Amino acid sequence: xxxxxxxxxxxxxxxxxxxxxxxxxxxxxxxxxxxxxxxxxxxxxxxxxxxxxxxxxxxxxxxxxxxxxxxxxxxxxxxxxxxxxxxxxxxxxxxxxxxxxxxxx
Amino acid sequence: xxxxxxxxxxxxxxxxxxxxxxxxxxxxxxxxxxxxxxxxxxxxxxxxxxxxxxxxxxxxxxxxxxxxxxxxxxxxxxxxxxxxxxxxxxxxxxxxxxxxxxxxxxxxxxxxxxxxxxx
Numbered sequence: 247x248x249x250x251x252x253x254x255x256x257x258x259x260x261x262x263x264x265x266x267x268x269x270x271x272x273x274x275x276x277x278x279x280x281x282x283x284x285x286x287x288x289x290x291x292x293x294x295x296x297x298x299x300x301x302x303x304x305x306x307x308x309x310x311x312x313x314x315x316x317x318x319x320x321x322x323x324x325x326x327x328x329x330x331x332x333x334x335x336x337x338x339x340x341x342x343x344x345x346x347x348x349x350x351x
Numbered sequence: 352x353x354x355x356x357x358x359x360x361x362x363x364x365x366x367x368x369x370x371x372x373x374x375x376x377x378x379x380x381x382x383x384x385x386x387x388x389x390x391x392x393x394x395x396x397x398x399x400x401x402x403x404x405x406x407x408x409x410x411x412x413x414x415x416x417x418x419x420x421x422x423x424x425x426x427x428x429x430x431x432x433x434x435x436x437x438x439x440x441x442x443x444x445x446x447x448x449x450x451x452x453x454x455x456x457x458x459x460x461x462x463x464x465x466x467x468x469x470x
Contacts, residue, residue: 247413280456282396289446289460290396301454333396337456340401340410342386347395 248272248336252345259350263324267348269317269334278338281310281319284347285330293332294319324350353377355447355461362467363437370433371464373447380423381405383450385430386457387421389443397443404430437468 404423451458
């Protein structure tokens, strides 16, 4: 299974800040990476797939980049609704795997 | 619209089994793989495996091989996930999920089923 490592685990930020979360894969996954947002008690929500493609309905302040083994999720100007936990997930192989999560507080 | 509706919360004793259902609506179950993902309290997301309901083919994460069984009943558009020999470490919310058409990865999620394992 491909190991996915996110950093940081927790990120303290304020409304209006620009924040970046990093995700590293244990081997090259090309661009087969997705980002999810999860709020307490809710199922995750897909934000970005194929490393940089914004899912329909997701605000444009979310951007994804990277390929190979290193990826980033950037939120350009934090809004109150963005305080949540974010997960990266690889789907390069038939065995998916998630990063351990980054909590934005 | 696509909906995945899961069965209700369960409380089980250690050593028992649990079977969670996931009823799909808005699409035909056999047209897409169904994934299962779990989340222990306060922890991250853990992918468990998938089933291709059309032919019954499955792929399990190594950690769950031999203890988890995923099945599907296309006649009632429902997928199932059974975990055997439960321990307290299996206490978690279990989600079923489906890939999207554009994204080719998990895009739709069930509401989650809480399974508590306690003596």
